[in-house]
Amino acid sequence: MSGDAGNPHTPHELWVKFAATRDPSLRDQLVTENLGLARRLAHRFAHRGQSYDDLAQVASMALIKAVDRYDPERNVKFSTFATGTIIGELKRHFRDRGWSVRAPRRIQELYLELGTTIESLGHGLGRSPKVSELAKATGASEEAIVEAIEAGQGYRSASLDAPGVAGATLGDSLAAEDVAVTLIDERSVLEPALASLPDRNRVIMKLRFIDGLTQSEIASQVGISQMHVSRLLATSLAQLRQAFTADL
């Protein structure tokens, strides 16, 4: 199953029981039931220079942390609590690892400097530093700090940051890719369906959704235009969606 975010089928009693017993088998069950949320969020953050698999691993570890820390007596849904926890870990991962920055060198350098400054200032202050404090620590202007954050933290799905594909809407891009993640989660269904695709489509699907490359990166690697990659992905997704639906 794809695993709904914060699985609504997980009964409250199960959370209460786990909170009381810390039973490892219950923990496994709760983690497994909510893996879909972690995977979808990882995909939401998939971006240049960071593979989906790496992000999914970070998100899954954060999910385990969320399961361990969740208090069912608090008036917060698990999905809400876990989403915040997972996003926090993904942001930290990006900050630690850095990612490709399309910006002038001074902004790139400032962003790299910010990564360590945020951590060290945060430790010293016991809270998240303000922009004014970061500006003072780095000697840059507050505007430059804001600009560096924007340039550096392009942790949005590539489909949104990339130039728009003709005819595609923001919602189309997002919905199509969410469907793709669902399909990837359903490997038993996906594998035979993938095998039915032409070789090139199969390679492109793998590069996009398993390896996390952008359409432009795939275009360079395969030697076709980004528009062509976009069309092949759309066709392949439509075929997989059909196969997936037929198998349900």
Next chain:
Amino acid sequence: MSDVVELTFPVRSDLLVLARLTAAALASRADFGIEDIEDLRLVVEELCLSVVGNETNGTIHLQYTREDGLITVGCSLSREGGSDGRADGEANDMSLRIIEALVDEYGENMVADRRQAWIRKRRSKVAS
């Protein structure tokens, strides 16, 4: 005292940067911590996505209100005919989950015959 900033731009993915930058700049002036600013940038983008949905044409209207330690952002879409601009179920569902997890309040209202989605985020107490 409050500051109101309005931003209007056509439905284009490359212009979403304006929405994020404005949010970050205002939050910075409201003394938000860097974590809160990062969350706000993320949320504003999800807010736009949830409102724009499948529309390819139209204009995104954002209204940012900065009060003491509080940022409110409203987002609506004006268009000529077409759908109601909501995102597909799956995509919209994830946008709402992210928004719900990262803001203090969110909701919808009507502004000048347009459906407006809004969020409100307070400065974290530890960052004040």
